[in-house]
Amino acid sequence: MKFSLVLSIFLLSLLLSCSSKHEAPAVVADTTKTAHKDSVKHPAKVEHRVDSTSFVDPHMAGRCVCVSLCGVDSRLNDGVRHADANHVIKFWLDSGAVEIIDIPRDTPMDAGLDSNLNILTNVRANRGRKVYLDSVAKIARCKKIDYYCEVGFSQALGVLELLGHKDDAAQTLRALRSRQGFDAGDFQRCFNQGNFIAQVLTRHFSTTTGWFRDPVLRAALLLAETNMPLDTIKSICDKLAAKGFPDNGKCYVHIMPNFGYHLKAYDFDDAEHVKAINQQIDARLERAGVTQGAPTASDYANQLETIIQRATADTAKAPKSCIAKLRRIYDQRAWMQLQDASKRSDAVKRICTMLVTSYTKTHQSKEALEVTAFYEQQRQLFE
Numbered sequence: 001m002k003f004s005l006v007l008s009i010f011l012l013s014l015l016l017s018c019s020s021k022h023e024a025p026a027v028v029a030d031t032t033k034t035a036h037k038d039s040v041k042h043p044a045k046v047e048h049r050v051d052s053t054s055f056v057d058p059h060m061a062g063r064c065v066c067v068s069l070c071g072v073d074s075r076l077n078d079g080v081r082h083a084d085a086n087h088v089i090k091f092w093l094d095s096g097a098v099e100i101i102d103i104p105r106d107t108p109m110d111a112g113l114d115s116n117l118n119i120l121t122n123v124r125a126n127r128g129r130k131v132y133l134d135s136v137a138k139i140a141r142c143k144k145i146d147y148y149c150e151v152g153f154s155q156a157l158g159v160l161e162l163l164g165h166k167d168d169a170a171q172t173l174r175a176l177r178s179r180q181g182f183d184a185g186d187f188q189r190c191f192n193q194g195n196f197i198a199q200v201l202t203r204h205f206s207t208t209t210g211w212f213r214d215p216v217l218r219a220a221l222l223l224a225e226t227n228m229p230l231d232t233i234k235s236i237c238d239k240l241a242a243k244g245f246p247d248n249g250k251c252y253v254h255i256m257p258n259f260g261y262h263l264k265a266y267d268f269d270d271a272e273h274v275k276a277i278n279q280q281i282d283a284r285l286e287r288a289g290v291t292q293g294a295p296t297a298s299d300y301a302n303q304l305e306t307i308i309q310r311a312t313a314d315t316a317k318a319p320k321s322c323i324a325k326l327r328r329i330y331d332q333r334a335w336m337q338l339q340d341a342s343k344r345s346d347a348v349k350r351i352c353t354m355l356v357t358s359y360t361k362t363h364q365s366k367e368a369l370e371v372t373a374f375y376e377q378q379r380q381l382f383e
Helices: 008-013 120-140 153-162 169-177 186-209 213-223 230-242 271-288 297-314 319-331 341-361 365-382
Strands: 064-073 082-092 097-103 147-151 251-255
Touching: 064 120, 082 120, 082 186, 097 120, 097 186, 120 147, 153 169, 169 186, 169 271, 186 230, 186 251, 213 230, 213 365, 297 319, 297 341, 319 341, 341 365
Parallel strands: 064 147, 097 251
Antiparallel strands: 064 082, 082 097
């Protein structure tokens, strides 16, 4: 089953249908300046065209579907969602092209706060998803965002494991999330993430057109919070393939608003390369005297267990309270951060069982059925 799950992260971004049309944006002039020099010892390997100066293929036109891919920074059981990673993926259906637009989190945007806090990352947290989608559409020059996909830290970690990063998932995610390790800071970080998506797209696209693609797609949908149905995803895979993607080379990555510098495209499939990036991050943090205060894996496991135990006490007599305690960690797929497979399996079973029981007691049959269906698919696909 692991092979059939390899495209999960690609499908987190390939969540669209074929319903809307947009005109191709005007070609932005190349304003390349002196490149930043990040000294990772392994050379980059790329199989797609990358250009951080907002290059756009002038031949892209016709039907285009815009999808927002947002990585939300929300701590365990915390309802506040900052938009830490922001990407808009344009699928040009008539051209068979994919355009990945990376948007820095600190891009100025009205978040309804004091002037120095009016940046994109706070729009999602303070004004909600709708305003956030309108904001990224404006930056990416879309008439509208057709579909959205959101993933948190736990979901992203699970995706990386499914892609084969079983032993180095945390290190790979750290390399993709870091901005301290590069001269260009958040610009390089969001560009790294865009290139990672492009690498998965171009290297594994053929898996989505095989006879076994349904379990691949269903696995992806389990990990993301999205408004896309399965059938439309299958439709777009077929349409891209019919236009020669990815062999036609039409996969582009760039930053908007225009950054003006060429940035390096790193290969995140190379474990040694990921290791070198993490060493670079460590060295820069040490020189800057920055202490890393992230909780340990043991701390996280204890925090999650505390939440589950408190909910257990409410299951019998206070089902509404039980739901309030568990629903958010269920939506976060919080168990994916547990390193021990047996503890992970036990946690998801306990969370889902208590939610189903509590929803049933409060006469919320629809929610109970949804959680039941999720657990069965989770167990079959991941365990």
